Amino acid sequence: MGVVMNKRLICALAALSIIAAPAFAEFPKKDIQGVIQWGAGGSTDTVMRSVTPHAEKELGVDIVMTNRTGGVGAIATKFVYAKKADGYTLLMGAENPQMYKTLGLANLDYGDFTPINILARGIPIFVANNDAPFNNMKEFTEYAKANPGMVKVGSTGPGGLTSIVLAMLDSQVKLDLTNIPYNGDGPALTALQSGALDVMPAVLGAAIEHVKAGRMKVIGLVDVKTNDLLPGVSPITEDFPGFSSFLPWGPFFGVFVKNDTPKAAVDKLVAAYHTAAQNPDFIDLMNKRGFSIMNVAGPEAEKFLNTYRSVSSWIVHDAGFSKKSPEEFGIPRP
Amino acid sequence: MEALNYFATSWTSLDLLALTALGTFLGVYIGAIPGLSVTMAVSILISFTFSWDVNNALCLMVGIFMGGVYGGSRTAILLNIPGAPSAIATALDGYPMALKGEAGEAIGLSTVMSVIGGFVGIIVLALAAPVVSEFALKFQPRDYLMLGILGIMLVGSLSGNNLTKGVFAGAFGMLIGTVGLDPLTAEERFTFGVVELWNGINPIAVMIGLFGVSEALTQLHYMNKAAIKQKIDRIIPRWADVKKYLPLSLQTSSIGVIVGALPGTGGDIAALLAYDHAKRVTKNPEVPFGQGAKEGLIAPEAANNAAVGGAYIPMLTLGIPGDAVTAVFLGALFIHGLNPGPLLLTENPQMFWFTVGNLALANIFVLIFGLTGIKLFSKIVECPKGILIPLILLLSVVGAYAINNSIADIWWMLGFGVIGYFMKQYDYQVGPVILGVILSRLMDENWRRSIISERESLPDFFINLLSSPLSLVLFISILLIFISQTPIWARAKAMVFK
Numbered sequence: 006m007g008v009v010m011n012k013r014l015i016c017a018l019a020a021l022s023i024i025a026a027p028a029f030a031e032f033p034k035k036d037i038q039g040v041i042q043w044g045a046g047g048s049t050d051t052v053m054r055s056v057t058p059h060a061e062k063e064l065g066v067d068i069v070m071t072n073r074t075g076g077v078g079a080i081a082t083k084f085v086y087a088k089k090a091d092g093y094t095l096l097m098g099a100e101n102p103q104m105y106k107t108l109g110l111a112n113l114d115y116g117d118f119t120p121i122n123i124l125a126r127g128i129p130i131f132v133a134n135n136d137a138p139f140n141n142m143k144e145f146t147e148y149a150k151a152n153p154g155m156v157k158v159g160s161t162g163p164g165g166l167t168s169i170v171l172a173m174l175d176s177q178v179k180l181d182l183t184n185i186p187y188n189g190d191g192p193a194l195t196a197l198q199s200g201a202l203d204v205m206p207a208v209l210g211a212a213i214e215h216v217k218a219g220r221m222k223v224i225g226l227v228d229v230k231t232n233d234l235l236p237g238v239s240p241i242t243e244d245f246p247g248f249s250s251f252l253p254w255g256p257f258f259g260v261f262v263k264n265d266t267p268k269a270a271v272d273k274l275v276a277a278y279h280t281a282a283q284n285p286d287f288i289d290l291m292n293k294r295g296f297s298i299m300n301v302a303g304p305e306a307e308k309f310l311n312t313y314r315s316v317s318s319w320i321v322h323d324a325g326f327s328k329k330s331p332e333e334f335g336i337p338r339p
Numbered sequence: 340m341e342a343l344n345y346f347a348t349s350w351t352s353l354d355l356l357a358l359t360a361l362g363t364f365l366g367v368y369i370g371a372i373p374g375l376s377v378t379m380a381v382s383i384l385i386s387f388t389f390s391w392d393v394n395n396a397l398c399l400m401v402g403i404f405m406g407g408v409y410g411g412s413r414t415a416i417l418l419n420i421p422g423a424p425s426a427i428a429t430a431l432d433g434y435p436m437a438l439k440g441e442a443g444e445a446i447g448l449s450t451v452m453s454v455i456g457g458f459v460g461i462i463v464l465a466l467a468a469p470v471v472s473e474f475a476l477k478f479q480p481r482d483y484l485m486l487g488i489l490g491i492m493l494v495g496s497l498s499g500n501n502l503t504k505g506v507f508a509g510a511f512g513m514l515i516g517t518v519g520l521d522p523l524t525a526e527e528r529f530t531f532g533v534v535e536l537w538n539g540i541n542p543i544a545v546m547i548g549l550f551g552v553s554e555a556l557t558q559l560h561y562m563n564k565a566a567i568k569q570k571i572d573r574i575i576p577r578w579a580d581v582k583k584y585l586p587l588s589l590q591t592s593s594i595g596v597i598v599g600a601l602p603g604t605g606g607d608i609a610a611l612l613a614y615d616h617a618k619r620v621t622k623n624p625e626v627p628f629g630q631g632a633k634e635g636l637i638a639p640e641a642a643n644n645a646a647v648g649g650a651y652i653p654m655l656t657l658g659i660p661g662d663a664v665t666a667v668f669l670g671a672l673f674i675h676g677l678n679p680g681p682l683l684l685t686e687n688p689q690m691f692w693f694t695v696g697n698l699a700l701a702n703i704f705v706l707i708f709g710l711t712g713i714k715l716f717s718k719i720v721e722c723p724k725g726i727l728i729p730l731i732l733l734l735s736v737v738g739a740y741a742i743n744n745s746i747a748d749i750w751w752m753l754g755f756g757v758i759g760y761f762m763k764q765y766d767y768q769v770g771p772v773i774l775g776v777i778l779s780r781l782m783d784e785n786w787r788r789s790i791i792s793e794r795e796s797l798p799d800f801f802i803n804l805l806s807s808p809l810s811l812v813l814f815i816s817i818l819l820i821f822i823s824q825t826p827i828w829a830r831a832k833a834m835v836f837k
Contacts, residue, residue, distance in 0.1 A: 045382030075538035214680025
């Protein structure tokens with residue numbers, strides 16, 4: 006009898022230890038799902054698919070990635086938010102959710118998620134058609150003032166990088182530009198080469214190869230310091246010192262889990278992606294594409310996310326195309 | 340000499356040869372299943388082949404691309420379900436051939452013509468890539484608008500015997516195409532606050548519903564009709580046939596290369612324009628178009644495979660993708676540490692010739708895998724309805740889910756299946772609907788872009804249209820096609836040739 010009792014006790018204990026014994030002591034126990042906000046072949050997709058295999062090695066399980074596009078990333082964001090906060094569903098996204106509330110697109114933003122890693126940040130630049138009669142921001146603004154409505158500028162829709170950078174410029178100097186929207190910077194940069202556009206604010210990485218080949222020229226660098234990839238281009242703050250209150254600013258790529266994910270799982274994932282983002286192949290890839298590596302998590306990442314949200318939300322609000330005031334969500338002015 | 344060396348890389352290595360063959364084989368079957376797209380397969384392979392050597396990874400992906408574009412025709416001919424939007428035009432005359440028991444001949448002919456089209460694309464890529472890409476870059480928003488108008492005039496060809504019903508169906512398709520976030524201002528259109536509708540209704544879900552499910556329902560309706568016995572004695576097309584249709588397939592291949600090379604259009608629009616071209620230049624088809632004309636099968640098949648080489652042209656010379664699949668290829672090259680862009684040709688010339696050689700190899704495998712197994716495939720049509728109908732429905736559901744891993748797409752697909760069934764019952768063609776869906780966004784975006792860049796001035800729009808040679812040519816061809824279909828033209832012709 007006693008023996009039986011003992012056996013039962015042991016079984017019960019063993020069962021208990023499986024259930025309670027912090028399932029997360031040995032996270033991960035099964036494959037992880039990664040949900041990418043943007044489509045196959047885009048920059049978010051490329052970044053995630055090139056860093057994740059290194060993280061898989063650290064974790065010892067597969068991370069199965071799927072693209073769930075739509076609603077400027079809101080579909081994927083909502084999808085991951087609807088899943089359990091257990092660390093087995095990762096959100097792989099870009100900067101867009103930080104604008105959802107102000108633009109009235111969703112009631113979620115990265116405040117509802119815990120950053121695992123903010124991998125890298127892009128640097129915005131102004132590029133122009135080779136035939137455009139201006140070579141830097143000063144000449145460009147003077148030309149645009151003298152020829153109201155004649156300069157055709159590409160954009161990627163409200164809340165996109167171009168709209169925010171143009172709103173920043175608008176806060177410094179009032180220009181009458183003709184805005185022509187494209188679906189993403191790829192098609193817009195193609196249109197710039199065809200002459201359908203004169204100027205396009207874009208992320209450095211998307212334009213750098215075309216610039217190197219001499220198919221378009223850089224007229225402005227939206228950063229506080231010069232960039233090794235763009236010798237001879239002075240940062241925009243030299244002509245427009247007012248920009249320094251917004252900078253450094255740029256689109257970013259990050260991996261997230263839902264808030265309230267057990268700390269053990271978060272720590273494990275943070276450690277894995279931290280090591281993965283130090284892989285020389287990945288660093289080389291990011292440098293070539295003109296992104297600056299951040300590789301941050303925890304408070305540092307949260308601070309960056311909050312600054313991004315404040316700057317972008319208020320600039321968009323002040324330019325008059327927000328649906329709701331950032332104040333409603335307690336987003337402080339930068 | 341060096342170029343030849345690079346060209347032959349994948350021909351001489353056993354590994355690369357096998358991977359290309361495997362890719363092409365898988366591609367044919369992935370392409371044949373509606374919803375399983377080449378884009379998806381290739382992007383999954385990016386992570387799968389991450390640690391591979393770049394050449395090995397590319398061989399597998401190129402094979403899938405080439406095989407997949409061809410594979411879309413299989414189900415279009417056999418079941419009236421295009422495997423991909425670029426095979427829609429193939430179904431128009433391919434399926435009627437299968438209904439007459441000529442499925443084997445149709446597949447054989449489409450295979451040979453696909454391969455010829457594929458080679459035309461590859462040859463243009465190899466010899467004239469820089470010239471063609473500079474030409475493709477010249478296209479302004481207004482030129483894309485005019486390509487869209489050229490395409491939409493196909494409603495005339497797709498309407499069957501009632502133009503009014505065809506125009507109605509086309510307009511319905513264009514309406515479906517406007518659902519979602521406005522591509523220019525991100526305002527919601529017909530979304531009723533539903534986030535799932537922001538991206539619009541997926542054209543592939545519409546296509547699978549209208550073609551696949553409605554076909555299954557229609558077959559249920561005519562349950563007593565016996566299955567058609569397929570003649571499978573002749574698979575490899577007669578040399579005389581190939582020779583007879585060669586000029587047409589060369590013409591439509593050229594359409595395919597150019598439209599494929601344009602960064603804003605792909606194989607689907609190429610195939611539709613090619614079908615239209617075939618219909619106009621063929622004076623006396625042996626069988627009327629829409630009832631199993633071989634010309635109507637050859638034209639889109641040659642064009643969509645030629646568009647593969649076309650899509651590579653801006654990608655390899657300028658780093659600009661010619662379609663969705665080459666966009667994924669660009670990502671793959673980045674991941675493998677190459678810098679695809681305008682400098683690729685000078686920095687990594689081996690990449691260019693390797694790709695050309697590999698495409699040619701994959702194209703040969705298309706011929707091999709395309710011509711084998713036809714007998715087995717043709718039997719699908721002879722399947723008892725009790726097996727065939729559930730099979731079609733199963734394929735449709737899997738395909739619709741696979742587009743975006745979304746249950747919503749399955750509902751859309753089923754809904755359009757029912758609509759398609761009633762359309763067929765009341766003698767409305769479903770072709771114009773899908774044409775409207777595909778073209779509405781192209782026309783919407785580019786019309787608005789071009790008028791915004793003219794500061795909303797219609798006179799300026801026309802002045803620029805008439806002063807640009809490219810726009811002028813497109814504009815005149817639209818006018819000519821339009822007028823040539825009106826009674827005025829017939830009367831004028833009668834007067835001149837009296």
